[in-house]
Amino acid sequence: MRWYKGDLHAHSTASDGLEPVDVVLRQARENGLEFFALTDHKTVDHLKLLPQDAGLILIPGFEFGDRLGHANIFGITHLLSQNRSLDAEQTRESLREARRAGARIAINHPFHYENTWRLPLTGVEHDWIEIWNGPWFNGNQGCLDWWQDRLAAGERIPVAGGSDCHANFPFHYYGQPTTWTAAFAPKAAAILEALCAGRTVLSYSPDGPFIDLSCGNAIVGDVVRGNPVPCRLGIRGLVDSDIVRVVSDRGVEKERKAGCGVLSDVLDGKGRRFLRVEVLRHYPELMDYQMAALSNPIYFAEA
Numbered sequence: 267m268r269w270y271k272g273d274l275h276a277h278s279t280a281s282d283g284l285e286p287v288d289v290v291l292r293q294a295r296e297n298g299l300e301f302f303a304l305t306d307h308k309t310v311d312h313l314k315l316l317p318q319d320a321g322l323i324l325i326p327g328f329e330f331g332d333r334l335g336h337a338n339i340f341g342i343t344h345l346l347s348q349n350r351s352l353d354a355e356q357t358r359e360s361l362r363e364a365r366r367a368g369a370r371i372a373i374n375h376p377f378h379y380e381n382t383w384r385l386p387l388t389g390v391e392h393d394w395i396e397i398w399n400g401p402w403f404n405g406n407q408g409c410l411d412w413w414q415d416r417l418a419a420g421e422r423i424p425v426a427g428g429s430d431c432h433a434n435f436p437f438h439y440y441g442q443p444t445t446w447t448a449a450f451a452p453k454a455a456a457i458l459e460a461l462c463a464g465r466t467v468l469s470y471s472p473d474g475p476f477i478d479l480s481c482g483n484a485i486v487g488d489v490v491r492g493n494p495v496p497c498r499l500g501i502r503g504l505v506d507s508d509i510v511r512v513v514s515d516r517g518v519e520k521e522r523k524a525g526c527g528v529l530s531d532v533l534d535g536k537g538r539r540f541l542r543v544e545v546l547r548h549y550p551e552l553m554d555y556q557m558a559a560l561s562n563p564i565y566f567a568e569a
Contacts, residue, residue, distance in 0.1 A: 270323065270457060271446045271472055272301030275338060275374065275396065275428025280315070281306035281329075284433035287315040294440040295321045298472035301457050302440070303327040305338045305428075308349040325454040329374065330360065335383035336374040337392065338428070339364050341458055354385055361391040370458045372426065375399035377408035393462045398427035398443045402470070402556045410560075417540055418515040422565055424464035424487065441472045448485060463487045464562040475503040475545045475559040481535060486542075486562040490535065494566055497533040497541055501559075504529055509546040509555060515539040540565045 277283035278290045285293070287304065294302045301323035306312045309328060316324050327340040331351035339346070346364055351357040364371055371392045376383035378399065387395070397409045416423055427443035434440055446467040449460040460466070464487030467477045477486075478500040484490045501510060504524040512520040512533055520533075524545075535541050540563035547558035 267448050267450050269446050269448050269467075269476075270300045270452065271441070271444050272299050272303075272323070272325075272457070273429050273431070273441050274303045274325070274327075274340075274372065274426055274445055274461075275305050275329075275399070275430045276303065276440055277306050277329075277430070277432045278304055278312050280304075280309055280312035282432060287312050288317075290434075290440070291317070291320045291322060291324075293434040297434070297439060297441045299441050299444070300452075301325060301454070303338070303340060303428075305329045308332075308345070310343055310345055313343050323452050323454060323457060325457060330364070331357065331374075332381075334385055335376065336381050337361065338372040338374055338396070340370040340372070341454070342367050342369045357385060358390060365391045370462060372396050372428075372461075374428070375405060375409075375430065377405040377412070379405060394424040394426050394464070394466075396428050397425035398468050398557070398560070400428075400430045401438055401442060406557070410557075414513065417542075417563060420539060422464070422489075422540075422563075424462060424466065424562060425468075426461055426466050427468045439471075442470060444469045444472045444474065446476060467559065467561045469503075469559040470547075470557065473503065475501055475508065475547075477501050477543045477545065477559055477561040479541070479543055479561050479564060481541075481564050484564055486564055489565040489567050491567040493568070494535040497535050497564060499529070499531040499533055499543060501529045501543070501545065503527065503559075504545065505547065507548050508558060511544040511546070513542050513544060535564065535566050538566055 303325040334351035448465040508524040542563040545559040
């Protein structure tokens with residue numbers, strides 16, 4: 267098992283993107299990504315243009331839905347019988363159809379201003395939530411707050427990110443955010459399996475901070491059973507002013523300035539449902555701190 271970095275949500279001229287497939291793939295590779303999913307809206311035309319050797323692990327996918335929200339459908343190469351989210355029951359049935367076909371499903375930007383998810387997230391087929399869509403904004407924060415509440419209530423919900431990029435711009439590019447996932451092989455099926463398991467860390471860019479959180483042999487996404495040994499936290503790619511937060515079902519348990527490019531710590535998960543980590547970075551142009559990295563949790567079964 268090793269960590270791979272990629273982007274799970276992007277568009278080309280096959281739908282409403284601004285660049286053709288070959289340009290998108292070249293720019294994704296140049297941005298330092300290792301896996302990539304083109305997810306054009308309600309079409310699989312882009313999949314016919316994917317080369318055999320793109321220098322990337324290519325994950326087949328497309329974006330489903332419109333009025334009631336959007337979801338990315340991964341791992342199948344044909345469209346659903348109905349590719350629009352017209353009403354609640356039809357949307358649920360379309361996602362069930364995708365599941366029967368063997369697809370993996372991500373609910374996209376559920377708190378987006380325009381394309382919010384308008385159905386209850388419970389009772390809808392999905393494997394993970396796209397908690398971080400493009401540059402960090404209020405909709406992402408709303409999704410993070412919702413996720414924290416569900417985790418604190420005892421649910422175990424994997425999250426990932428996606429740039430939703432329509433062209434490679436200086437301030438919005440393929441790999442913003444970058445999804446790191448720990449997979450057993452450099453293949454699409456292995457990447458999707460790792461995402462479903464929550465073995466995922468998100469960073470604002472391919473070169474952004476990386477969070478290494480473990481508890482014995484367990485990593486993020488895993489469940490520690492019995493009395494947990496101390497958890498080990500290592501973060502690389504920090505800047506001195508970054509703020510590191512350790513979060514559990516009790517809320518923020520630790521918060522400290524990084525003070526250097528690499529941070530290490532020992533954490534106690536005893537009596538907690540989970541531990542997860544966030545990194546906040548100050549951006550002078552925004553005059554504010556924004557999310558720079560966040561991890562899925564390590565869970566504790568005996569909390």
